[in-house]
Amino acid sequence: MIGLMNVETKSREDRLRTVLNNLSLIGITGSTTSTTEAPLILIEGKEKEVREEDIVVIENKNGGLILAVCRKGTGINENLKVGGYSPGIAYVRSTGKAPSTAKEAYHFILSFIGMVEDDSLRANDVIVAPGSPVYVFRGSKNNPLEFMRPDDCVFGGFLAREKNWPIPFDKRFIPYHIGVFGATGSGKSFLARYLLIPLLKRAGYGVLVLDWAGVDYAPYFEEVVSISDVKRDLDSVISYIIEKTRRFGYRQEPNILTEALEEVITESWSQLLDACDGPEELKDRLKELISRKIEGSELLDRYKRTAFIRLERGFQKISPDDLRELMGKKDVKELIVQPGRVLVVDMHGVGDEEKLSFFLTLAEHIISRMHKKEELNLALIIDEGPQYCPFEPRGLQSKVTDKIKDLCAMGRKHKLCVVLISQGIAGEIGINAAVRRNLNTQFIGQIHPLDIEEASKRLSPYGIKPEGLLYLEPGKFYFVGKMNPSPTPLLISFGIKGGE
Ligand SMILES: Nc1ncnc2c1ncn2[C@@H]1O[C@H](COP(=O)(O)OP(=O)(O)OP(=O)(O)O)[C@@H](O)[C@H]1O
Ligand SMILES: [Mg+2]
Known part of the structure; x- marks a missing residue:
């Protein structure tokens, strides 16, 4: 004794x-x-x-x-x-x-x-x-x-050279966000499935996974929601329609038609959703309401005429399927899962713009909860990061990139952990630099040769040869940054048997 x-x-x-x-x-x-x-x-x-x-x-x-x-x-x-x-x-x-x-x-x-x-x-x-x-x-x-091991830590994975030795992850730095980088086939999605998701669950976080193509996560988890079932917020409905109609052919926004659209959506969207039986009817009613706004405006007749023509042309660019995507009924707040649960959003089957506009709705909701000073205990896993916040974002991506920056900045104080997964780190194959700066823990697997310089900036000071990163086996990652109790990166791996 x-x-x-x-x-x-x-x-x-x-x-x-x-x-x-x-x-x-x-x-x-x-x-x-x-x-x-x-x-x-x-x-x-x-x-x-x-x-x-x-x-x-x-x-x-x-x-x-x-x-x-x-x-x-x-x-x-x-x-x-x-x-x-x-x-x-x-x-x-x-x-x-x-x-x-x-x-x-x-x-x-x-x-x-x-x-x-x-x-x-x-x-x-x-x-x-x-x-x-x-x-x-x-x-x-x-x-x-x-x-x-730090005082407050959670163990997971193992040291690449010794399967029996699990790695301590510093829990305090989970809401300082995570980046997972590696070329195609390096094991990023597996790392998320077999190491990060279980780890985050054990650390007391609920996990929401955005599965861009619906093949990496949706088939492997019990709780899955289809993107088309989720209700959109008004802002994202408006920007989606503006994007689809290419600003109704005007050079810039706002213009007479985008302003009319905004008024109609703000005043009548909920009633329209309840009243319409299908996307065709929704499209007709929407067009009708916008027409009335133009008719009632104080514009000169010749400008009105152009506006009607452009309204017609703009709406021809929207298919019923496009509109169907906006008719989901599940409230986005139901996606904010409780600690210990994992929910996958299956995003396949809709276009890139729909996916991004859904993301804006989700991000808006999370940000509004943080404004209310809620502690979220939520991890948001964003696979295929460059689809959301590439090196040079265009169109809706610019808004999405800004929102991701906001999520990261506010997340630290409200226990929100953003996990971004990307094939490239920097430059054309990478993710936006402003977002990248917020990812204070990184997992770097086998990289693309174009990323040698960026990876070398992070790893060479510790005696790691960047060329070695070109040959790392799938599932092996250098664990770098705040969650790592060791200042020098550690080469880690994880088991892929036994499911999540
Ligand atoms: N820890 C591991 N041990 C053994 N094999 C692994 C491990 N992790 C991943 N792999 C192998 O690597 C393959 C690719 O993994 P994964 O789909 O996660 O790659 P990825 O980096 O997400 O690729 P992409 O960028 O194309 O999505 C897996 O099918 C699996 O065979
Ligand atoms: Mg993947």
């Missing part, structure tokens, strides 16, 4: 010192060290065991235990240096064999996670003494991530 209490009351640092006895020594730190990284010289033979992304602990001779990640592995042999003549090279050329390995050595750069001190993990500020011993965790029973 007393022994058990001892274990529980021991500080993290003491526990790590005990664990150290069970870990295998792999090498010592070389020169030149700093407070954020140090080279590791491997003991002979260890190069076959130690891998990139392995987690190690440095017993700093200057004091303290530092957790670190192995990066940038290199092997050198002085006898085999190329780019000039040497006896070693001559030996290879004449015999076809490798010369002595006496001058061979293997190194890693250790990128520091932090110093384990008492009961916390903090940024290391002591220079690591060259010659400090380094021990590796892999192969032992001890999860190194236990030593860096």
Whole structure:
């Protein structure tokens, strides 16, 4: 009993010192060290065991235990240096064999996670003494991530090199928003399905998923709503019709027809929806009401004539199916799910503009709830991010991009977490820069070559080679940013068996 209490009351640092006895020594730190990284010289033979992304602990001779990640592995042999003549090279050329390995050595750069001190993990500020011993965790029973768990965290997924070691995610930073980036087939939607959604549920969030094509989520979850069943708000009805009729052929908005449309929708939309049997009738009644507005206006006759012609032409561009999309009856407030529930909006079967206009309705509603100071405990998962807020938004996308920025900005104070998933990070294949700045946690999987520069800005400072990102296997992601208790990114993965 007393022994058990001892274990529980021991500080993290003491526990790590005990664990150290069970870990295998792999090498010592070389020169030149700093407070954020140090080279590791491997003991002979260890190069076959130690891998990139392995987690190690440095017993700093200057004091303290530092957790670190192995990066940038290199092997050198002085006898085999190329780019000039040497006896070693001559030996290879004449015999076809490798010369002595006496001058061979293997190194890693250790990128520091932090110093384990008492009961916390903090940024290391002591220079690591060259010659400090380094021990590796892999192969032992001890999860190194236990030593860096924040007080308020939720575990999920695992370290890519060790399936038994779940990752601690810092709950406080969930409403600081999440970006998931990776080329097609890198496993983004799977990451959302198998890691993020269960994690967010466990963290006390309700999850609303927007399934753009209806194939990535809708078939796999119990609660699914079709986009056409949701009632639109007036603003989105107006902008949808304006978009469909191409501003009725006028160069800009507002014009006589968009103003008349706005009045009619504001005054009569609810009654129209109740009164009309189908989209054809709705279309006729709508056109009729707008005509009356023009008729009653003070415009000169010749302008009225043009307006009638343009009204006719504009309405020819709207099909009954287009209007059917506006006739849903489910109130958008029913989509704001309670903590622990997951609801998927199946958006397939309607055009891009309908999808975006639905998004505006949803965003408006969420924003109005936040204005009322509600705590939402809601995660909004937006897959296919560039459809909503691309690099250069056009048409409805501009409004959507602004709304996403607003959701992010207000979300922090009202427990709303926006998760944006995109094939590209920056530039033409990426998402809008202003939105991207709001995504304080990122998962970066295998990337498109066009994104090398952007990914490298985030990952190179930690010794991660950006070229390596071109070859990451599906389902492997670098976990970067606020929710990660480690300042250096961690390579993580997740299981895909057993469903959500
Ligand atoms: N953790 C994992 N382990 C093993 N395989 C995985 C894992 N995650 C994803 N995959 C594989 O990768 C494939 C592609 O995944 P997914 O559909 O999530 O890609 P995506 O990045 O969303 O692609 P797209 O951009 O085209 O939507 C999956 O069908 C699955 O076979
Ligand atoms: Mg996908």
